[in-house]
Amino acid sequence: MSEENRVCPYCGGHKDKLELLCYYSNENIMWSDYRHLLPQVAVPSLVQKCPHCGKNYIIKASHVLIKDTADFEFIDPVGWNYFSQSYEDYSKLEKDDVVDYNHRLRILGAFNDEFRRIQNPPVPTEQGLHIFKDNMLHLMEYFSDPLDKAEMYREIGLFEECFKQLDMVDDEGNESKRGYKETIFNFAKQGNVSPFGWRAE
Numbered sequence: 001m002s003e004e005n006r007v008c009p010y011c012g013g014h015k016d017k018l019e020l021l022c023y024y025s026n027e028n029i030m031w032s033d034y035r036h037l038l039p040q041v042a043v044p045s046l047v048q049k050c051p052h053c054g055k056n057y058i059i060k061a062s063h064v065l066i067k068d069t070a071d072f073e074f075i076d077p078v079g080w081n082y083f084s085q086s087y088e089d090y091s092k093l094e095k096d097d098v099v100d101y102n103h104r105l106r107i108l109g110a111f112n113d114e115f116r117r118i119q120n121p122p123v124p125t126e127q128g129l130h131i132f133k134d135n136m137l138h139l140m141e142y143f144s145d146p147l148d149k150a151e152m153y154r155e156i157g158l159f160e161e162c163f164k165q166l167d168m169v170d171d172e173g174n175e176s177k178r179g180y181k182e183t184i185f186n187f188a189k190q191g192n193v194s195p196f197g198w199r200a201e
């Protein structure tokens with residue numbers, strides 16, 4: 001991580017600890033919200049909060065993947081709490097599409113980690129749900145496949161939109177795609193908004 005990412009662009013203050021996102025996932029399980037396949041991955045959060053002036057800023061490395069966390073001893077792992085608290089600021093920050101896509105994907109994954117991917121999860125607040133939906137609608141703009149869009153609509157509870165997208169999916173001769181489509185359809189019919197695990201081939 002380059003030194004410039006540790007300097008706040010607003011007040012020039014130095015940041016010793018970078019916020020880090022940790023993903024834990026079972027090997028070979030792909031999640032319908034694009035969670036990683038790797039059992040353990042750590043990446044720096046694209047949005048960092050300055051400990052001196054309290055402002056949020058975006059780091060320069062747009063898609064860094066760190067597999068060896070030994071190099072990063074001064075990092076705090078963060079999750080949904082961090083994303084939800086910085087969301088309003090984040091929405092106003094200037095960023096390119098790569099940063100935006102990456103960050104929004106991580107917001108999606110963090111929400112599901114906190115509220116949906118586990119047994120007996122806590123209930124999100126109204127504000128949290130609002131952020132989740134707003135984020136998903138922005139994230140969706142980066143996707144063109146109706147199968148992706150259907151799953152995204154399902155996870156924010158817009159089931160009619162989900163069905164409309166599913167109708168547009170061409171799964172002719174593709175068993176795996178058909179199975180995936182049916183799973184989305186069945187969950188949507190039940191009003192289920194949780195992501196599901198998918199065994200990668």
Ligand SMILES: [Zn+2]
Pocket residue numbers: 008009010011012013050051052053054055
């Ligand atoms: Zn600052």
